[in-house]
Amino acid sequence: MKKRMVIMLVAVAVLLGGIVGFNLFKGYMMQKYMASAPVPAATVSAMTADYQEWQPQISAVGTLRAVRGVDVTTEVAGLVRSIEFKSGDEVKSGQVLVQLNADSDAAQLHALEAAADLASTVYERDKQQLAAEVISKAQVDTDAADLKSKRAQVAQQSALVDKKTLRAPFAGKLGITTVNPGQYLNAGDKVVTLQTIDPIYVDFNLPQQQLPQVGLGQKVFLTTDAYPGVSFEGRINAINPRVDTNTRNVQIEATVPNPKRQLLPGMFATVKVNSGEQQRYLTLPQTAITYNPYGSTVYVIKPSDQKDAQGHPQLTAQQVFVTPGPTRGDQVAILKGVEPGAQVVTSGAVKLKNGMPVVVNNSVEPSNSPNPTPQEK
Numbered sequence: 460m461k462k463r464m465v466i467m468l469v470a471v472a473v474l475l476g477g478i479v480g481f482n483l484f485k486g487y488m489m490q491k492y493m494a495s496a497p498v499p500a501a502t503v504s505a506m507t508a509d510y511q512e513w514q515p516q517i518s519a520v521g522t523l524r525a526v527r528g529v530d531v532t533t534e535v536a537g538l539v540r541s542i543e544f545k546s547g548d549e550v551k552s553g554q555v556l557v558q559l560n561a562d563s564d565a566a567q568l569h570a571l572e573a574a575a576d577l578a579s580t581v582y583e584r585d586k587q588q589l590a591a592e593v594i595s596k597a598q599v600d601t602d603a604a605d606l607k608s609k610r611a612q613v614a615q616q617s618a619l620v621d622k623k624t625l626r627a628p629f630a631g632k633l634g635i636t637t638v639n640p641g642q643y644l645n646a647g648d649k650v651v652t653l654q655t656i657d658p659i660y661v662d663f664n665l666p667q668q669q670l671p672q673v674g675l676g677q678k679v680f681l682t683t684d685a686y687p688g689v690s691f692e693g694r695i696n697a698i699n700p701r702v703d704t705n706t707r708n709v710q711i712e713a714t715v716p717n718p719k720r721q722l723l724p725g726m727f728a729t730v731k732v733n734s735g736e737q738q739r740y741l742t743l744p745q746t747a748i749t750y751n752p753y754g755s756t757v758y759v760i761k762p763s764d765q766k767d768a769q770g771h772p773q774l775t776a777q778q779v780f781v782t783p784g785p786t787r788g789d790q791v792a793i794l795k796g797v798e799p800g801a802q803v804v805t806s807g808a809v810k811l812k813n814g815m816p817v818v819v820n821n822s823v824e825p826s827n828s829p830n831p832t833p834q835e836k
Contacts, residue, residue, distance in 0.1 A: 500816040503776070503807035504824050505760055506744070508797050513740045513787065514733055517672060521663030521681070521730040523722050526714075527629050527655040531556060532647050535622045539642045546635040550627045550653070557638065557650055561623035568616040575609035582606045631655040632720065654724055657717045661693065663730045664708035672734040673698070679713045683728045691715050691722065695732070740784060740792035746825040747805045748791060754780045757797060758804040758811050760819065776804060778813045789826040 537559030544556050582602040588594045634652035638644070661681055665673065673695060681691040693715030702709050713730070715722065722728075749756050759779050762772035781796030797803060804811065806825045811817070 500773075500818045501776075501807060501810050502818050502820050503758075503760075503804045503811070504821050505802050505804050505819045506747075506821075506824070506827070508741055508743060508793070508801045508803050509799055510739050511742050511790075513738045513742070513785075513792065515735045515738065515785070516787070517665060517669055517732040517734050519663040519665055519730045519732070521661040521713075521728045523683075523724055523726040523728055524660040524662055525631075525654040525656055525724040526658060526660055527631065528653065528724060529628065530649045530652050531625065531627070532649055533557075533559070533622075533625060533644045534646060535559070535619065536643070536645050537561070537623055539638060539640050539644060541640055542636070542638065544633055544636075544651070546633060546651070548633050550630065550633055552627060552630045554627045555624055556627055556633075557625040559623040559625070559644070561620050564616065564620045564623060568613065568620055571609065571613045571616050575606070575613050578602070578606040578609040625650060627653060629653070629655060656720055656723065658693075658714045659717045659722050659724070661713050661715055661728055661730060662710060663713075664703075664706070664710055665732075667702050667707050667709060669734075670698075670709055673711065673732055678733050679715075680731045680733075681713075681715055681722075681728050682731075683722070683726055685726065686721060689721075691717075740794075741797060741799060742787075742790045742792055743797070743803055744789055744805050744825045744827040745786065745791045746789075747803050747808070748781065748783060749808055755783050757781050757793075758808050759797065760802040760804060760817060763816070765816075774817050774819065776808075776811045776813070776815050776817050778811075788829040790829055 539557060540560045541558045542556075543554075543558065544550060550556070582599070582605075585594055585599050585602045589596060589599045631653045632655075634654070636651040638650050644650070661679070675695055675698065677695045679693050679695060681693060682689070693713045695711060695713045697712040699710040699712075743757065747757050756778050758776040760774050761777050763775045765773040779796055782794040784792035784794040786792070802819075804817070805827075806823075807817075
């Protein structure tokens with residue numbers, strides 16, 4: 460019985476040893492196969508690094524404002540007799556806009572003018588009588604005062620009649636009016652808006668640390684989403700002498716020519732100010748750079764000694780450290796680490812390792828614009 464037990468245990472041990480040995484041999488062979496198998500090439504996009512002229516710019520958000528703008532209102536109450544303009548008209552300074560009913564005021568003016576003429580006649584007659592020593596000097600003084608009073612009343616009534624004619628205070632473009640003939644207007648009621656929009660102002664704010672980089676007469680470039688791809692050029696004409704204590708920003712005003720009346724007050728705009736001389740930087744898309752705690756890196760594509768299926772030298776990705784500089788839109792300046800003419804991976808770097816084979820496919824390339832615009836799709 461003991462002999463049979465020993466034989467059975469030996470047989471089980473041999474069987475288990477064979478199974479374990481087979482599994483170890485299988486794992487070893489699979490590791491050997493994987494180590495000898497070629498690494499599949501990763502598909503990436505790439506571009507050739509080169510220098511570009513780089514104009515340093517300061518970017519800010521601005522609001523357009525009319526050089527002169529006002530809501531035209533009536534100074535006196537009255538009934539609208541006629542409207543002398545159409546909505547959207549261009550008007551000149553002093554042009555008649557609205558005529559209020561002034562019949563009773565004009566009649567009152569004529570009565571006061573008649574009273575003033577009579578006072579003038581009495582005054583002249585009493586002066587002659589004073590020369591003949593028929594009346595006293597006090598009577599003549601009273602006549603003179605009465606004449607001045609009557610003439611002042613005429614001037615006051617004449618001003619009231621003039622106020623019944625509403626005129627444009629300056630040249631500009633009218634807005635839309637809802638006033639109609641026969642409508643009664645109270646003093647201060649809005650008739651129409653009047654805006655001078657050529658040229659037009661753009662107001663924007665810059666941090667106080669950027670204040671030394673701007674000055675009067677400096678060029679600005681304005682873009683708005685109302686006209687994609689169109690840039691409007693202007694110049695700085697005023698810098699606020701006071702910094703906002705809440706934001707530590709300074710307000711800047713620039714004048715932009717607007718001959719086509721494309722820009723309107725209240726529009727949102729992006730303002731860029733040229734600061735300093737043009738510089739020459741080697742630039743790459745920002746997607747090409749991998750930022751790490753130990754430094755920034757890019758992958759440079761270089762040919763290897765191995766051949767691909769077509770017999771061409773196999774391309775491999777080599778990781779190099781770079782020193783990035785200022786950014787501009789989708790681009791970043793490379794101050795050190797990449798030489799001009801080097802082929803740099805622009806997308807797909809997250810799946811790469813140093814020395815890994817790659818295949819370049821530029822059918823889809825990352826954005827590389829110095830002035831990108833938001834897109835909604």
